[in-house]
Amino acid sequence: MYWIFILFAFPALGSIVYLLAEVLPSAAGSTSARKAGAAARKALDPGREARDALVQIEISRTPGNLRRAAAALLATKRADDALVLAREAASGAFAEDAAMMFTLAQALYETGEFGEALTQLEAMQTAHPDIRHPEAHLLFARTLEALGRIDEALATYASVADYFPGPEARARWAMLLDVQGDTVSARARWQEILTAARxxxxxxxxxxxxxLDMARLKA
Known part of the structure; x- marks a missing residue:
């Protein structure tokens, strides 16, 4: 019960430790629990994963290690560095590997290369027509929005929101609806988020x- 001392001494940090020590183990089998655990660990040491991944590249510069390092750098907002590694990872025999293609698309999006990001996502869809990848689907919607293809973006947000784990896809859909002046539809999406959260x-x-905080303000 070491977390009790931390909770009282350092309330913000203690809450994270409590989440790791007490809440997550009881729900460790769920996807949501795994994501929450990863988020908590990143909050405790946001740069650790990137540091560890870069060390692994020095040991062995494999496509898998390159992709993991690129993903870790993206998580710490080092998109330019991530793009260099992601391009190297998604080359040669791994050019059509789904994980490599998605990480490269993420890096392209985060560096503002929206046209190339869309091309990469379309190539991923062509290479893996039966893949179910909610994160790539959401990134596709965001990329369409960034390129000003609003009608397509709205349709894609509507599609991915039906199965995306968590409220992000529906929230981004609502945000775009708000920007387009469709406040009635946007408010309905915000309310759906709050209903599911209950x-x-x-x-x-x-x-x-x-x-959820955004939904409470907007609904």
Whole structure:
């Protein structure tokens, strides 16, 4: 019960430690729990994963290690560095590997290369027509929005929101509806987020606080 001392001594840090020590183990089998655990660990040491991944590249510069390092750099907002590694990872025999293609598309998006990001996502869809990848689907919607293809972006947000784990896809859909002046539809999407959240475990609500707080303001 070491977390009790931390909780009282350092309330913010203690809450994270409590989440790791007490809440997540009881729900460790769920996807949401795994994501919440990863988020908590990143909050404790946001740069650790990137540091470890870069060390692994020095040991062995494999496509897998390159992709993991690129993803870790993206998580710490080092998109330019991530793009260099992602391009190297998604080359040669791994040019059509789904994980490599997605990480490269992420890096392209985060560096503002929206046209190339869209091309990469379309190539991923062609190479893997049966793949179910909610994160890539959401990135596709965001890329269409960034390129000003609003009608296509709205349709894609509507599609991915039906199965994306968590409220982010529906929230981004609502945000775009708001920007387009469709406040009635946007408010309905925000309300859907709040309705779903009422049935979600507390740790899931904490993980998605950004989107839930936004929904409470907008609904």
């Amino acid at each position: 049935h979600a475990p507390k740790f899931v609500q904490r993980t998605n606080r950004r989107w």
